[in-house]
Amino acid sequence: MNPLADVKLYLLDMDGTFYLGEKLLPGALEFLDAVRKAGKDYLFLTNNSSRSLSDYVKRLRGFGAPVTEQDIFSSSDATLIYMEQKQMPKNILLFGTPSLERQFEEAGYEIRSSNPAAVVLGFDQTIDYKKLTLLCDAVRSGLPYIATHPDYNCPVEGGFIPDIGAIMAFVRASTGRDADVIIGKPNGFIAEAAAARKHLSCEQLCMVGDRLYTDIALGNHCNVKTALVYSGETSPAEYQSQNEVHATVTADNIGQLIAWL
Helix, strand or coil, X not given: CCCCCCCCEEEECCECCCEECCEEXXXXXXXXXXXXXXXXXXXXXXXXXXXXXXXXXXXXXXXXXXXXXXXXXXXXXXXXXXXXXXXXXXXXXXXXXXXXXXXXXXXXXXXXXXXXXXXXXXXXXXXXXXXXXXXXXXXXXXXXXXXXXXXXXEEXXXXXXXXXXXHHHHHHHHHCCCCCEECXXXXXXXXXXXXXXXXXXXXXXXXXXXXXXXXHCHHHHCCCEEEEXXXXXXXXXXXXXXXXXXXXXXXXXXXXXXXXX
16 A cells, blocks of 8 residues: 555655755656656745745756746745734844845845844854844843744755754753744644645645654644655664654655655
8 A cells, every 4th residue: 555645745855855965866856757747746845944935946956956936835935924824013033044034025024123023033054143142132032933943953965054943942041932933844834834835735745854853743743744765864773763753654765755656
């Protein structure tokens, strides 16, 4: 019996799943082709909020992937949807890269308000001590505190770089506060928003990724199937040594998942 038989949409992680650094991972392009030939669809779903949709299109096309902005959904997209649904004020303090800042400004947000109504933290590779101090002061003041995703590390070729989760740990140590809302994987909101975009239910989705505590744990937070690939953060030994999350299927790389189509 094929546990992925009912899947209509594959949600594809990027870092560590489709590519690693500047290296395309085995079978990545073949998987995209096989999905479409099987009459199914895919959507690149990433927790990385440091890049704009156009940045991702450029990067993926550089690997030969036939994608448009409609094929990509990030935690920053889901954060904007969440804030719109909650009718949050437009005056905020945003901590993120220039690409993230542009995305919020284009959505009508004042990102460096002198009288902010909320704090939004994204993956910020431009962060410095001045920004960290401002972030902690704002969180300590009691403002609503939203984080785009929870990842501790971002995989790159040759290792990892600290991700937003490490910054949130810094903020918690300084202020005693955790984020009030975390939008990205493994929290169900991002999957629900992606499903709604494609007019599907979560039961028709499969999350493909390399991280246990985000990609695969998504299955614990909403009713999506999951496929763990051992091409990024998680090794087979690490997966087998824990009992907290369980993937629907596992594979060495994304190309091996073609067999389940």
